[in-house]
Amino acid sequence: MKNVENRDIMHALNQLSRYTVKELNVQLKDHDLYASQWAIIYCLDTFGAMTQTEIWKYLNTEAPTVTRTLVRMEKSGWISRKQGQDKRERIIELTPMAIERIPTVKKSVESFDEEMLSAFSQQEKNQLYTLLAKLKSSGETSE
Amino acid sequence: MKNVENRDIMHALNQLSRYTVKELNVQLKDHDLYASQWAIIYCLDTFGAMTQTEIWKYLNTEAPTVTRTLVRMEKSGWISRKQGQDKRERIIELTPMAIERIPTVKKSVESFDEEMLSAFSQQEKNQLYTLLAKLKSSGETSE
DNA sequence: CTTCAATACTTACCCAGGTAAATAAACACC
DNA sequence: GGTGTTTATTTACCTGGGTAAGTATTGAAG
Numbered sequence: 001m002k003n004v005e006n007r008d009i010m011h012a013l014n015q016l017s018r019y020t021v022k023e024l025n026v027q028l029k030d031h032d033l034y035a036s037q038w039a040i041i042y043c044l045d046t047f048g049a050m051t052q053t054e055i056w057k058y059l060n061t062e063a064p065t066v067t068r069t070l071v072r073m074e075k076s077g078w079i080s081r082k083q084g085q086d087k088r089e090r091i092i093e094l095t096p097m098a099i100e101r102i103p104t105v106k107k108s109v110e111s112f113d114e115e116m117l118s119a120f121s122q123q124e125k126n127q128l129y130t131l132l133a134k135l136k137s138s139g140e141t142s143e
Numbered sequence: 144m145k146n147v148e149n150r151d152i153m154h155a156l157n158q159l160s161r162y163t164v165k166e167l168n169v170q171l172k173d174h175d176l177y178a179s180q181w182a183i184i185y186c187l188d189t190f191g192a193m194t195q196t197e198i199w200k201y202l203n204t205e206a207p208t209v210t211r212t213l214v215r216m217e218k219s220g221w222i223s224r225k226q227g228q229d230k231r232e233r234i235i236e237l238t239p240m241a242i243e244r245i246p247t248v249k250k251s252v253e254s255f256d257e258e259m260l261s262a263f264s265q266q267e268k269n270q271l272y273t274l275l276a277k278l279k280s281s282g283e284t285s286e
Numbered sequence: 287c288t289t290c291a292a293t294a295c296t297t298a299c300c301c302a303g304g305t306a307a308a309t310a311a312a313c314a315c316c
Numbered sequence: 317g318g319t320g321t322t323t324a325t326t327t328a329c330c331t332g333g334g335t336a337a338g339t340a341t342t343g344a345a346g
Contacts, residue, residue: 004272006256012275017160088294088341113149119281129147131271132155138262231311231324
């Protein structure tokens with residue numbers, strides 16, 4: 001096999017990410033959700049109620065992005081936002097409707113992930129994850 | 144090492160992609176360019192003048208996305224669009240300004256890519272690329 | 287206390303990705 | 317040569333990512 005160029009790796013990474021998000025959005029359309037909204041729901045389902053800051057820090061995104069998405073999710077009835085003791089912060093929690101629907105959505109997403117990775121052995125999965133983590137950390141340290 | 148879950152891989156993939164694009168945008172800011180604009184310029188620099196359809200098919204994106212980006216790039220003086228013999232299509236070419244500046248930008252992007260991948264051996268790079276390609280193709284075949 | 291810095295969130299404004307539908311030209315076919 | 321279909325591009329409208337600046341509350345220091 002020919003040696004791969006750096007740019008080919010970066011290009012493949014971005015194309016693949018765009019592709020998987022696009023496909024996951026198709027999968028989630030039946031549930032009236034988008035990939036980034038599901039990420040927030042998954043987070044809340046795993047950790048329980050969180051502040052907005054906890055969410056965007058965990059998801060490695062920015063505050064305004066999360067604000068906007070949460071506004072939409074509040075409108076569509078997935079989450080509610082209430083004030084904390086600290087009046088600056090908002091505590092986000094899942095609505096009963098969300099809690100009811102999550103198991104179904106989760107199954108759908110899990111089967112999507114499994115399908116995407118069906119050609120991979122567990123060893124290859126570990127390998128891929130290790131390489132992705134290494135790329136991320138090596139980017140972060142060399143600023 | 145513990146076995147990795149499918150969702151962790153998908154999550155890592157998307158986070159990493161977002162991170163690299165964000166960093167590349169910082170790098171390109173000095174040149175008044177964005178990552179997706181550079182992708183188009185790189186494409187034109189490599190293959191010569193192309194139609195819009197050729198561009199979006201090559202970049203694996205959609206027609207409206209490319210239209211919008213090209214409008215911006217025309218305004219900022221990187222490309223020009225002229226009508227082909229087939230009056231439906233538009234042929235995109237780089238402006239003299241673009242051709243003059245490309246070598247400098249290319250150096251900047253190359254050093255960025257190299258920095259991002261500096262912790263990887265050539266073997267690891269090949270491995271990572273192979274795994275990304277496999278993930279992409281396995282997603283495409285199992286629709 | 288009062289003042290000033292830090293923190294949480296929001297607003298306004300970019301670019302980018304997508305879908306659905308409209309337009310216009312080319313093509314095929316009878 | 318009209319009729320209908322494909323093809324190239326555009327328009328309108330979503331979601332999502334980002335930065336910069338504004339608001340409000342908290343907290344710390346004098």
